[in-house]
Amino acid sequence: MKVLVPVKRVIDYNVKVRVKPDGSGVDLANVKMSMNPFDEISVEEAIRLREAGKAEEIVLVSIGPKQAQETIRTGLAMGADRGILVETDAPVEPLAVAKILKAIVEAEEPGLVILGKQAIDDDSNQTGQMLAALLGWAQGTFASKLEFKDDGTADVTREIDGGLQTINLKMPLVLTTDLRLNEPRYASLPNIMKAKKKPIDMKTVDDYGVDIAPRLEVVSTVEPPAREAGVRVESVAELVDKLKNEAGVL
Amino acid sequence: MTTLLVAEHDNASLSDQTAKALTAAADLGGDVHILVAGKDARPAAEAAAKLSGVAKVLLANGDVLLNGLAEPTAALILGLADGYDAIVAPATTAGKNVLPRVAALLDVMQVSDITRVVAPDTFERPIYAGNAIQTVKALDAKKVITVRTASFQAAGEGGSAAIEEIAVPEDPGLSGFVGNRLSESERPELTSAKIIVSGGRGVGSDENFEKVITPLADKLGAAVGASRAAVDAGFAPNDWQVGQTGKVVAPELYIACGISGAIQHLAGMKDSKVIVAINKDEDAPIFQVADYGLVADLFDVIPELEAELDKVKG
Numbered sequence: 055m056k057v058l059v060p061v062k063r064v065i066d067y068n069v070k071v072r073v074k075p076d077g078s079g080v081d082l083a084n085v086k087m088s089m090n091p092f093d094e095i096s097v098e099e100a101i102r103l104r105e106a107g108k109a110e111e112i113v114l115v116s117i118g119p120k121q122a123q124e125t126i127r128t129g130l131a132m133g134a135d136r137g138i139l140v141e142t143d144a145p146v147e148p149l150a151v152a153k154i155l156k157a158i159v160e161a162e163e164p165g166l167v168i169l170g171k172q173a174i175d176d177d178s179n180q181t182g183q184m185l186a187a188l189l190g191w192a193q194g195t196f197a198s199k200l201e202f203k204d205d206g207t208a209d210v211t212r213e214i215d216g217g218l219q220t221i222n223l224k225m226p227l228v229l230t231t232d233l234r235l236n237e238p239r240y241a242s243l244p245n246i247m248k249a250k251k252k253p254i255d256m257k258t259v260d261d262y263g264v265d266i267a268p269r270l271e272v273v274s275t276v277e278p279p280a281r282e283a284g285v286r287v288e289s290v291a292e293l294v295d296k297l298k299n300e301a302g303v304l
Numbered sequence: 305m306t307t308l309l310v311a312e313h314d315n316a317s318l319s320d321q322t323a324k325a326l327t328a329a330a331d332l333g334g335d336v337h338i339l340v341a342g343k344d345a346r347p348a349a350e351a352a353a354k355l356s357g358v359a360k361v362l363l364a365n366g367d368v369l370l371n372g373l374a375e376p377t378a379a380l381i382l383g384l385a386d387g388y389d390a391i392v393a394p395a396t397t398a399g400k401n402v403l404p405r406v407a408a409l410l411d412v413m414q415v416s417d418i419t420r421v422v423a424p425d426t427f428e429r430p431i432y433a434g435n436a437i438q439t440v441k442a443l444d445a446k447k448v449i450t451v452r453t454a455s456f457q458a459a460g461e462g463g464s465a466a467i468e469e470i471a472v473p474e475d476p477g478l479s480g481f482v483g484n485r486l487s488e489s490e491r492p493e494l495t496s497a498k499i500i501v502s503g504g505r506g507v508g509s510d511e512n513f514e515k516v517i518t519p520l521a522d523k524l525g526a527a528v529g530a531s532r533a534a535v536d537a538g539f540a541p542n543d544w545q546v547g548q549t550g551k552v553v554a555p556e557l558y559i560a561c562g563i564s565g566a567i568q569h570l571a572g573m574k575d576s577k578v579i580v581a582i583n584k585d586e587d588a589p590i591f592q593v594a595d596y597g598l599v600a601d602l603f604d605v606i607p608e609l610e611a612e613l614d615k616v617k618g
């Protein structure tokens with residue numbers, strides 16, 4: 055089975071995000087960029103499947119600027135086999151990403167697509183579900199466990215608001231990863247060297263005939279209202295007094 | 305204009321997430337119909353019919369809808385979509401699971417996690433873990449929207465909408481339900497609690513969570529939350545996680561114990577009315593958002609806090 059893993063290049067999760075003063079967006083100049091953390095979990099899951107003999111080939115896809123090659127290289131260094139970069143400098147919304155991925159799925163015919171549950175820049179949490187819908191496939195979202203069954207189906211355990219839910223899905227399927235699915239490995243130095251020789255196929259949006267014109271027009275981007283500075287209390291008695299008499303929350 | 309609001313419920317009862325999302329749906333300006341999709345879900349539909357401002361309740365009862373699986377639920381909503389200008393759901397794990405599926409098949413870009421309705425086509429939503437607030441205008445004719453319920457007051461009761469039973473589509477046959485392992489608790493739910501006591505890595509173990517955090521929560525009638533580090537370490541179940549990729553809460557009082565205050569955690573609780581931080585590191589970033597900060601060892605001060613609460617309450 056082939057596994058397709060879409061990986062997004064996003065601002066590193068440790069970076070303090072700054073909004074541009076003119077309200078036009080977030081400042082990405084000279085900011086550290088990394089693979090979306092949920093996508094690292096996806097790559098790790100795919101590699102574990104291959105190590106367990108359940109997958110043969112792992113193909114990474116990124117849609118983004120030329121520098122997204124680095125994101126793909128990161129995944130290749132972890133152990134994926136090859137990459138596809140659909141190069142564009144335009145912002146691409148989840149619906150358009152899902153349409154491009156659909157075209158790639160039709161060409162590559164994977165048995166499993168693993169996406170992150172959420173990109174930590176746009177916080178949309180929708181691309182995987184959209185891809186599954188467009189393909190007419192089953193979806194296992196927010197997954198913390200994936201288990202293939204002998205009858206060619208898969209059990210997926212999902213992190214839901216009330217706890218955990220296990221569902222059984224037909225293959226091929228779309229999986230989206232949650233934090234507890236696995237702990238991604240670090241790439242070793244020899245693997246980083248090897249990754250430099252692995253192929254990355256360069257594509258354009260036009261190759262897939264998808265219209266990526268935005269459907270959401272960004273009117274403005276502003277800082278959230280700041281909280282007023284609080285105070286330090288010296289004792290538990292003072293804390294309780296303030297909660298009761300100043301804040302009125304007890 | 306008419307809006308379809310997809311209810312969050314467990315068949316027997318309606319979640320207050322529905323009442324909160326209803327406020328956002330009503331802000332769009334048109335009539336609101338609530339869809340209750342489930343099995344033997346009439347009690348939930350009756351609760352929905354009582355919410356004020358609801359024009360009609362659609363009740364779909366069927367075996368395939370019992371567990372809210374994405375594929376049949378999306379098929380049901382798609383079948384209704386023609387009659388609506390907007391389809392709205394609370395941004396719960398159920399809403400997030402189903403609605404993008406509907407949006408894609410309608411060729412609509414979903415607006416996720418809105419925190420404010422500026423105009424019927426314009427919304428505010430947080431991005432980058434709430435470090436920026438974006439205002440977006442949705443250009444698609446039909447709107448598909450999930451609502452961050454912590455940002456909206458629950459709609460009140462007083463309505464008496466008619467309940468209409470609707471047909472259930474055939475099961476697409478892609479998915480089946482195996483089982484749920486739900487956390488059972490007498491405590492209030494995180495997303496509706498007035499007070500939340502949250503524990504982080506500093507709590508140290510699941511035994512300590514039980515010994516220190518939950519007794520304080522019980523004393524306050526509070527829900528219990530946790531940081532990702534505490535959940536990853538197995539101190540607390542996954543559904544207690546508060547943050548960018550967990551639950552977003554905005555209680556009257558949030559008490560963070562042994563939590564450093566990473567942006568991903570702050571994203572889930574910084575809109576709380578009053579924030580208390582208990583941390584032994586005076587430089588912990590949590591103190592930057594705390595109204596009241598106590599630099600101390602949580603194992604020393606939480607028992608003291610319980611005793612002090614007994615005094616002021618008793």
Ligand SMILES: Cc1cc2nc3c(=O)[nH]c(=O)nc-3n(C[C@H](O)[C@H](O)[C@H](O)COP(=O)(O)OP(=O)(O)OC[C@H]3O[C@@H](n4cnc5c(N)ncnc54)[C@H](O)[C@@H]3O)c2cc1C
Pocket residue numbers: 067091092174503504505506507530531532533534545546547548549550551561562563564565566567568569572582583584585588600601602603
């Ligand atoms: C993609 C992604 C998504 C994430 N999503 C979330 C999310 O939704 N929610 C979330 O919370 N995190 C999330 N995180 C993780 C986040 O970055 C932090 O790692 C996490 O919040 C840290 O948890 P913590 O504060 O409990 O642990 P730490 O950062 O280790 O802090 C522990 C704190 O406890 C204090 N302490 C220790 N012992 C005591 C004591 N005896 N008394 C008092 N204080 C004590 C320490 O001083 C320290 O400040 C996410 C990260 C990523 C990459």
Ligand SMILES: Nc1ncnc2c1ncn2[C@@H]1O[C@H](COP(=O)(O)O)[C@@H](O)[C@H]1O
Pocket residue numbers: 060061062063090092093115116117118146148151168169170171172173174176177178179180181182
């Ligand atoms: N531009 C992109 N390139 C590759 N994968 C993407 C892209 N955008 C989104 N994805 C995938 O979709 C997931 C969810 O993203 P989102 O729906 O934007 O929160 C991510 O974790 C990625 O796996």
